[in-house]
Amino acid sequence: MFAKAVRDTAKMLGEQSIPLWWPRYQAHMCTNLSMPAMLGYLMAMMYNPNNVAVEAREQLCDMFGYNLDPNNTKCLTGWGHVTCDGTVANLESLQVDLPLSRPKAMDDSDGLLKIITESFSVRTCQDRVKKFRELSSWELLSLKPKTIMVGKEVLERHFNMDKPAQYVVASTRHYSWPKDDCSWLTVISEILGIGSGNSVSVDVDENARIDVDRLKEPLAKNLAEERPVYFIxxxxxxxxxxxxxxxxxxLALRQQFQAKGFSFPVHADAAWGDYFATTLPRGDDLLLTSAHVGSLAGRDGWDEGIVPNLPLQVDTQKDPYSLRFSDSITVDPHKAGTPYPWVP
Known part of the structure; x- marks a missing residue:
């Protein structure tokens, strides 16, 4: 009787359930939950584990196509770590550098800021003026917040950077990206030294995707004004x-501007779309069609089951494939593919 009840319940749910497997069905946060993910989640729950960054980060980097071979000098080695949520991951991507990195940049041999090595001094927490490159790690970590914040302005004045850097994002951006109507995020943007007024919003097309032609306009303006861009x-x-x-x-647009002497990082906010990178064939060959994807999965056309064969559009497949060429990625699998709980 129990087995029959389970079968009848499964049949009823399958025939009358909501289409949560469809990415644009908006009534639920989790969509398209895969069986391996659900089984893995249930098994792991029994052990009540903490987040483990060391193992997961290499698998994620490999999934996106980042280089993991330290001997491959042609490509940077991918890395990452676990944060508390996607919002913090996005905000971390805004943090360009830390005080500990700047003395290395002032190194006499090949530091990027070596031209100001002898002239750049700061005031320690003991109110002593010392050359920045001579500060110990402890002194660097003990600098007053005001000194750290003002240090950025000193560097900007030294290099005649009178136009603050900006970052560019589509108008469909997640609320974690600072906007004028998000006060606490505006404060964080100020703390990071970016400034609340340096976010450039680009309109989207009829498919709610960033309009690349309109994206060219602020970039061309920044190039003409020699105003840097944190990232797109x-x-x-x-x-x-x-x-x-x-x-x-x-990414192709960035190459065009690089030829003109203007470059910028590209950050991918893939807090949802990261999961769909798992649906792509492995390797560098991206000659895909909908029929090809169906045949790879062992099926052609529509399935006999309740869930039809609906691969990503061929043109869309190019974008999760291109994640390997972005400079940083936000990964947060709780919206699709994995039943990951959201903890406030």
Whole structure:
């Protein structure tokens, strides 16, 4: 009787359930939960484990196509770590550097800031003036917050950087990206030294994806004004619309501006779209079609089951594939593929 009840219940749920497998069904946070993910979650729950960054980060970097071979000198080695949520991951991407990195940049041999080695001094927490490069690690970590914040302005004045850097993101951006109407995020933006007024919003097209032609306008303006850009954010599946920004076109646009002497990092906010990178074939060959994807999965056309064969559009597949060429990625699998609980 129990087995029959389970079968009848499964049949009823399968025939009458909501289409939560469809990425644009917006009534639930978790969509398209995969069986391996659910089984893995249930098994891991019995051991009540903490987040483990060392093992997971290499698997994620490998999934996105980052280089993991330290002997491969042609590519940087991918790395990452676990944060408390996707919002913090996005905010961490805004943090360009730390005080500990600056003395290395002033190194006499090959430091990027070696030209100011002898002239750049700061005031320690003991109110002593010392050359920045001579500070110990303890003194660096003990600098007053005001000194750290002002240090950025001193460097900007030294290099005649009278135009503050900006970052560019689509108007569909997640609420974790600072906006004028998000006071606490505006404060964080100020703390990081970016400034609340240095976020540039770019309109989207009829498919809720960033308009690359409109993206060219602020970049061309910044090039003409010699105003730097912290980075461009490509939204890989927006929370409200499920839209994927054309990352491969954004990367191609960066190459065009690099030829003009203007470059910038590209950050992929893939807190939702990261999961869909698992649906792509491995390797460098991206000659894909919908029929090809179906055949790889051992099926053609529509399944006989309740869930039809609905691979990503061929043009969209280029964007999760291009994640390997972005400089940083936000990964947060709780929105698709994995039943990961959200903890406030």
């Amino acid at each position: 954010v490509a939204v890989m599946d927006s929370t409200e619309e499920g839209a994927v920004d054309p990352l491969h076109k954004i």
